[in-house]
Amino acid sequence: MRIPKHIAVIPDGNRRWAKSAGLEKHEGYNHGLDPGLLFLKLCRKYGVEEVTYYGFTTDNCKRPKAQVEAFSKACVEAVKLIEDDNVSLLVVGNTESDCFPPELLPYTTRTHSDSGDIKANFLVNYGWEWDLGAMHTDTKNRKSIYDSLRSKDISRIDLVIRLGGRSRLSGLLPVQSVYADIFCLDDMWPDFNEDHFLAALNWYNGQDITLGG
Template sequence: MTRETEYTPDKLQELGLDSQRLPRHIAVIMDGNGRWAISRGLPRIEGHRRGVQSVRTIVEECARIGIEQVTLYCLSSENWKRPQEELDLLMQLLEQYLVEERSEIMRQELQFAVIGRRDGLSEGALREIDRTLEVARDNTGMRLCLAINYGSRGEIADAVRRIAEQVRTGEMTPETIDEQCISEHLDTAGMTDPDLVIRTAGEMRVSNFLLWQISYAELFVTQKYWPEFRLPDLIEALQSFAARDRRFGGLKG
């Protein structure tokens, strides 16, 4: 998506949005793919395939609207408990997505990032992740971040280990460890914290997703399954966000 096709302030106003009250960073828990498929008598993997269409729509529209970053929860570290056949198909789908969407990532000038552990990912998925990171490294548009084999508790534990090692080697002292220090050792170092978390399929939990980073994020939960989530649902989430009174622990002035 080229910059000429971004939404104008007038277009945003038509949608009930104010360019000054948009979230900078949206994080999405894409839930309900399997349930969507089962409810229609389809194999669970068909829900994941249909979910890719929602990814395409939401990423493109967020870039047009002017969102700075979208982080998608693609595969949690707990998802390895699922049947091996489904996991194998998810790896194939991830690899296919990266291959097919690479040209769109470049056309839209999207920055590309991945958070999570590489252990357990298929060779093909790792290869395509690295290729996409390489070709998109100079892009300057919206950042698309995929959380793959990601778990926030594990991320924080990894950060603590890195900090502990730096204390052990004398690179820092315990007195220098503060919130900023911890943030700089997380997978999301250098990224802004999410302002808005969208969760589909009606679940009222954050599922070990960006626990440190979403401390002050606004939550939007929809009953719709992820394969059903489209532009009108995104607009509803953005309208809901704009209506919130964000005080960050303070009092309204």
Template sequence: MSWIKEGELNLIEKISANVLKAGPMPKHVAFIMDGNRRFARRNNIERQEGHTQGFNKLAETLRWCKHLSIPEVTVYAFSIENFKRTKDEVDGLMELARQKFERLLEERDNLEKHGVCIRVLGDLNMLPHDLQQLIAKAVITTKSHNKCFLNVCFAYTSRYEITNAVREMAWGVEQGLIKSSDVSEPLLSECLYSNNSPNPDLLIRTSGEVRLSDFLLWQTSHSCLVFQSVLWPEYSFWNLCEAVLQYQLSHKSIQKARDLHREHQASLQLEADRVCVAEHLQHHGNGKPADVQRRQEALQHYTTCRQERVQDFLKALKHKRDSYFTDLCSDGVQA
């Protein structure tokens, strides 16, 4: 099945969508697509067929999101923990991924038409090399599209992502790009796999499980979390509308929490900068206290230099990550 499912909403769905869109709408929705295996057992079909129908439901859900003016979707496609499943199931999931990314490359004109940008978040080194190459081609092929974004979390867990972000900052310090004093919560956010995306407004998990299973733990600290009992292959437009309505009902409190957190982060950064400046002035001031103007000028200068260091580091990090995908594509061409 295609990644992009064409088709309009029926009349009742259109009316409902327009009513919902009169209120605050999430700009980024994340899905834990749970229940494929239970769906297969319940319907006496092969487990692999359950996963296939789960992918088909994703394509349909992306269509609904498009009609609801939700421009960004993130999905939990394959957890690092899933490698612990039976070899047959893991091999089947890898083969399904191959088929779907091959299909995606065949549909590049349709993806360009709809402006769909595909990003894959996770440690791709854990995957078979040929699948890595397919994913890299898909990412690079759709890189310039900017109307809607699909983030596929593959070979991913949130704790692994956060650990990797810490490693990236350590690399920046080792390379002399940043100082250890530049390390902060906002900088860690910029080092996550998801650094190109705003944090999800709404996270939905299907199948009735009430846990996040190590998915976007950092990014969803101020998101609306909705747990629904329906199995993923049976998900409907009305299930999505219900989740969006729950988001709208909690929108004000979520926005207030985000604003307070943003102010707190800015306050912490200002205090950290002041501490660094005070230490510098004490070390280079011959024991004489600096006046207010000198302290203010020093603070302004330090803040500017820190911001420049951080931006240079993030550019270097982006180049390193982009090179990984470019090199994989080059390997495929040479092969």
């Protein structure tokens, strides 16, 4: 079976899940923590080498205060839970704004970088325009373009898994995603389980790789 080296996950649907469970919208984020740990466990089990979580974006911070506080707090907890799981961890996002949780500053350089363990990237207060906003390049050489991204420590994505019924990238790492296969599920992120993961892997296994060739 062809296993993707790098999977990014868009954990969408927390608010809709909360509403359907009779909770306040912002209460959904907390229910996204366990699925995040399960996702990492499954990536390890099936030999995925790198995972990227789409935490929250600069745009998301325009939402009501209760929601911003809730997803920010959930991201801090998620990063700390993942850290305990002995990964090579990196948080990527715009640290120069009030929306960036100060507790996550220590993770903006990669931890355990020599361990050879699975790499886990967490996008926190990320924006595609922030990512591409410092580019100085006079070349069509791919490596030099990668090197001028603010997210340069995150590698090319093979598979994007999106929960929550939408079929879009929503600004996720535009350069790393150029050749990614995109797999969308209707279920909401708090309901993520191993069956979803296996469905994604099986689907990915049936795709060809051409990279345009």
